[in-house]
Amino acid sequence: MIAEVYVDIPASPVDKPFDYQIPEKLSDFVRPGMRVIVPFGRTKRLGFVASLKEESSFGKLKTIERVVDNLPVLTGELLDLGRWLADTTLCPTVSAFLAMLPAVMKAEYHKILTAENTEQLQLRFPRLAQLFLSGKMIEWDVIEKKHPERLKEVNEALDENIISLNRFVGNQANARKVLAVSAAVPRERLIKAAEGLDARSIRQKEVLSFFIESDQQLQLPVSELIKKYHFSRETLGRLVKKSLLKQEFIEQFRDPYVHRPGPPTRPLPLTGEQKQALTPILNSIEKSENRVFLCHGVTGSGKTEIYLQAIQKVIALGKQAIVLVPEISLTPQMVDRFKGRFGAEVAVMHSGLSRGEKYDEWRKIREGLVKVAVGARSAIFAPFERLGLIIIDEEHETSYKQDDSPRYHARDVAIYRAHRHGCPVVLGSATPSLESYARAQKKVYTLLSLKDRFNHHPMPPVEIVDLREEMREGNHSMFSRVLFNKIRDRLKKGEQIVLFLNRRGYSTFVMCRSCGTVIKCPHCDISLTYHHAGRLLKCHYCGYEERAPETCPACGSDSMRYFGTGTQKVETELNRLLPEARVIRMDVDTTRQKGGHEKLLRQFGEQKADILLGTQMIAKGLDFPKVTLVGVLAADSMLHLPDFRASEKTFQLLTQVSGRAGRHDLPGEVVIQSYTPDHYAIVDAAHHDYARFYHEEMQIRHRLGYPPFYFLALINLTHSEPARAADAAERIVSMLKNNLSRSARIYGPVVPAIARIKDRYRYQCMVKYKREPALFPVLRKISLHFQNTGKDGLQLSIDLNPVVLM
DNA sequence: AGCACGCCGACT
């Protein structure tokens, strides 16, 4: 038998199956979707078996060296999906395969030097010999990194066969080995040895009788013998030394993920609207219909309960479901809700798990031990074989698009898989993406609307405050008088406040008032943000930090001033103006440690603070009954970013933040501060009017030729030399112009808003198109042509249907 | 991605 194998080299010249002979004894065993180790050129690589066949047109076949998996890690469906992903996102097929699997399944490649002739090595290359561990082995990488001056000797020694170079492919998933002890000799000899022991060797005797009484094959990890049976390491060691016991590394699985079982929950009674939305979904599930539903429900309309009851149906039919949520809303409360309803039938994939735990959750799915997978973007690849439903909550979130290769959108993958399985997809959002809503309008998707909040509380009233007017009237603070008074009022009443500002740090830039110099990152074309803790200037793009200078580095004057407002400055101001208010600040800087996010939210929920001040991350999912005021400090902060989706993002964010107020018995209200209070994104969000925003924004998209009217392809070029990047971009534009139809609009090369990131200069080209059969072939040609240009050289990336243009 | 093959400049 012959296997067609994709080797683990993400480069276009090898992005095709290679034929390998399957060894006789493995011929019944190897199946498509398994990982194998194959010799490739003069190296060894991991590979994926794509298919089997009887004969190869290729003459001299090499043989598969090892099969990694017992059960194929990729099902037939996922193999097809991988090829489809590679086709539609222009990435190498292996990259698509690897993206569908937990990270531990990536191979590790080792190059090991072994001493063949220790004496010769000592004699001829004494200094090199010193590096060899116990005189025998060393990893090539160690020499390359730590002792590069010895590389020449390595090559000589290799030539003279004094040392040899061996490669092996490691597997992180199997790397979890643990030292275990077992009997080294037959039982009779153990008994005899026990009798012959010195009278004082009580402990050794105990260990021996343990092994005499147990199964002779028994292997127990040393850690368990110590912890559970209270033997000591020393005692075990002595018996190993006497060769009565033997030690070896065995593979051990982690303890299965034990979750504190929350209180089980039952289906809640549904409102009329909820029933109306749920019924068609249930029908589709029952009929195995491949339909896409767009569930447009205001914040608090009870979408989650609809999801839960739909999943219940899926499980009842013996099928499985995938639920995608944005990483940020994958909070313990959210997880508990699913665990509470479906108990041990849920696997949860989130970034808080270690790689090993993710692997275990994945295996539960692959082995059919669970029925539901809940997770962020990559959970869309959950290897279920009988999918009955896919749910994408907050479908408009940009995090569903992966921002490096393979640049896939989870929504597209969901629709592909649902088509394959014959099952419905439910997209849920209070603020659907224009793309999805437009499809619903065209009846490609089925629209389900939930206009009422679950508990019939009205949406909170929203007041827009014109900051220009505040300025004119002499208020230069970051709080308008209206907002400030309302904050004071809530503090007095003992109610809680959420303040939102989409900028972290203290000041957004530092400028010298005497010469106008703005301090910039030395590696990126962007100003540095001042952080008060440690008086540091930080780059939010590459992480560069420096001490804030006392005097201007350009002219030496001492008139450095801090401009722009970040969350830290707001916090300081709150403490100064309202010393009695207890403030929790939540942004990347205060939640960096694991679990920091939840800790702060719990404190706020327990009312250990009056004000929750934060960035993006507080916009979603929070539900605190005592919150009666939400303040948006600067609604314009995202509005003027150079991205055609800036208005959409602003509308979505404002709508979400507003949804945090008055969710329970206390009525809430919202104050939005803005310098452009008449902007439709702000006005429509204030009126909770999605339909109106949609119409206004669609007109603009139509006029400017943006999605959903046109498709986009974005080509990014970076190089350490600006001219080289520009040159490549120039050539790419002319290739596009020569190959595409007249109806395709080709833009560029342009320098993006941030012209340089991490010392690499950036250029972009863009294509807007409606139907362009020639596009993919040209893009493939381009990526082939501009690929192998070295490490420090040109880097090219192609993003189809990008979600961020910057 | 590696690695060999191959064709032109600065050294023993």
Next chain:
DNA sequence: GTCGGCGTGCTC
């Protein structure tokens, strides 16, 4: 005359 730069091509 050699050592070594990186352009081109191949890996079942």
